Amino acid sequence: MRVSTLSHIIILTHDVPSGKVSGKNAASTAGGGFSPVDAQALSSDTLTPAETPTTSNSLGLDIEANDVGYIATVQMGTPPRDFKVLMDSGSADLWVGAEKCQSVDGSSCVSSSLDSCSPPQLTHLH
Amino acid sequence: MFLGPQSSSSFVDTQTPFNVTYGLGSVNGSIIKDDLVVAGLPLPGHTFGVASKETDNFVTNQFDGIMGVAQSSLSEQRTLTPVESLAEAGSIKDAIVSFKLSRLADQTNDGEVTFGGLDQSKFDPNTLVTLQNVNKEGFWEAAIDAVSANGTNLNLAGRTAILDTGTTLLIVPLADAQAIHKAIPGAQQDKNTFVLPCTTTTSLALKFGGRDFSIDPRDLAFAPLDPNNPTGTCVSGISAGNVGGPNEWLAGDVFLKNAYFSTNVGANTIQLAQLT
16 A cells, blocks of 8 residues: 555664774675674764765765665755755655744654644545 | 744745655645755745654654655645756756765765756766656656576566665565565565675666666665674665555665666656666
């Protein structure tokens, strides 16, 4: 059964305890096992910034953790400010957190249980 | 980072609610208009959303939101994506968006998204294939000609794959996941997930447009069960799930790191090429 947009499975294994990370930041090779740089990024949920793009009309894609997601920086509002957005070819909506999302408890956007929401038109359910 | 009238003088709330449900959570919010700049290209008064309620998995410091670039027929907000808007505004010639997803372990950090075309420096033009989008709802979906492991055909015919940068793993129907993992020495099944040796050297290839795109074996070893044992047993980057039809796959980053990936709304086509 398909949900109204795509079933994304962004897996962040937050429960993984920090492992020992030894060795230099050398590129790994196939057959060598899980690389130290991946291990570090996974345990710390690191965002690894991209190099400057090599062509026009382009944005670098920062790497979330061990290749869990890919994030670009765009500007919104006046004055323009940087917002980081997960680039998603499997959905078609753009959103960022609302200001009032922040003010409810003074910290970052509150989590909620799944709201019962009635979108105006369900077009994608099978 | 949050967006609203206090931080932006050009912010306009249309007061229309929206809700997007993803596989692992959902967001509720309001449809708004504000100035957007993407890769230096302006979209003044662009229509998009701000979320006032998000489920747990979106409460993160790694990103502030999501930019969907599938076709806008899929949009819950019922509005054009930035790619389509840029094309409509004439800022880019065609509603094309292209991706190079970088593998952290390669230490090149050269991931890139390009609006309006392809970055020729990222792929071998001799290997470019153009595929018809077989999805009718606005996802990007292509027919898989064949699936092989270390060159041996696994005889999984008639499969299609939704190509989704916003999904981490490669998700396939259970029977296919079992067939694939049978071809990976040391792999074992645990309900809908699989494990395999972190040191696997098996290369799985998906053939699109007559060309094989091989998945680097490192991408099959998604994460170790024991972080202190990186050469032990790893969670497989391929897991079982029902995406839609019985032959429908969801090819996320595990596959897409292994190809240059481009989509064209106007032509309704997908292009893949070997990365250089």
